[in-house]
Amino acid sequence: MRDDTGQPTEDPGPRLAAWWRDVAERMADLPIYNPTLEVQVTDFRRHGDFHVGVAVTPWFMNVVAVPARARSMPAAGATLVLDLPAGPVEAIVGEAGPVGTVALASLFSPMDMFDDPVATRLVADAALEALFERPAPPEPLLERQLARPTDRRSLLFPRRATEAAS
């Protein structure tokens, strides 16, 4: 991964995954822990000031935004709006161990509708893809007008043409 100046930056994925694997050991005896799943982190994509990816653990699947460079982050517990291509996503600011301050937005939790790491990986990748997909723009007005069969008279005098037709 590269920063704004083209210098390579560290991918936060492996560090996050390692940290969540440690956390998973403490979570394993809780009912909301789904033992059929494992910690997985998608590739991260650069968006504005953040590296954005999706993390899967046996107790949640979240969108994770890690600041890509030093920037002031709101206090833990505050809401941060990520303007992703698919639309604004409200994420909650928190600490992620050695990675520091991150913003998290919940996709699924608990994870009892999944029973297979292959499935969670597919969903996580598809979710990241969907977050970076721009919604289809509304059909432009001019194109819509041109799509209608028209003649020169009604193009120049739309109202008169309509009146004549009625």
Add this chain to the structure above:
Amino acid sequence: MAAATETFYEVIRRQGITRRSFVKFCNLTAASLGLGPIAAAEMAEALETKPRTPVIWMHGLECTCCSESFIRSAHPLVKDVVLSMISLDYDDTIMAAAGHQAEAILEETKQKYKGQYILAVEGNPPLNEDGMFCIDGGKPFVEKLKWMAEDAMAIIAWGACASWGCVQAAKPNPTQATPIDKVIKNKPIIKVPGCPPIAEVMTGVVTYITTFGRLPELDRQGRPKMFYSQRIHDKCYRRPHFDAGQFVESWDDDGARKGYCLYKMGCKGPTTYNACSTTRWNGGVSFPIQSGHGCIGCSEEGFWDKGSFYDRLTTITQFGVERNADQVGGAVAGVVGAAVAVHAAATAVKRLTGKPTEKTDA
């Protein structure tokens, strides 16, 4: 035939409220409903031109916490405005009339505004012993409720009592307290559960119905989607602690002081759909989890019979919450095809990219 009534705008102007305050009210209400500036203009126009809608507010078996919540709404003008806007013609707790005079209002509204009034019901009717456990104006409440429902345009079920039954319907339910949708079958009913519901949610629902003359979009359980589509757990400010495996282990321990997640102390946030973690309470000041106590799931059906408030939630289905197929796209279990995965991901992302409540950063 429509009865001649002055508009809401005329009423508030008469009360000395400025046009500026009125427009502000419309904008804030539209925003709290998750609607845009066009809706605010529509709302202003409707309130200026349409006759105000009478609301009859009846009380069955209940504790009046819904009324308490409603009249404490922090909405800028609620004290003067919402109460006059909805033309609260009958509410035995806050009206001036009493006795025969009060009963006459019901009769008059029924005749004069046939099919035009809103019936808001707080509490529920007990059906045992022919309804004798709740007598209102000399008649069993259930009879009075059905009688007023006959000519109503729509019915609002306030709170957990009217929506699900609440504590009076908890096992063994000696009075056979029954949610109102089991008694009234032929009218649209909007459920606004919670014990009590959030004031802004209540005023929002009333404003929506009275201005647009129809119910807002409801989920499969009959609740307004705009307020009950988010889970407490998903928007909780303590959620990063849950994700990090940081929990309060006992009351007043170090984790409690640090504001860790309350899941181990019995928080029902993961199974509760309500706006508490976003709209919050007391004008957005706080909500139960913020004051250090887990969510008790008061807006979910039958929450009194789902074990102690302090029992740790074991499965998401334990609390009787149906998995919301239109959110998750069905269980993503077993061998899944890419299409199923893409659908599940797309629905989750769509839920995330809904309109934000307030923007704090870019």
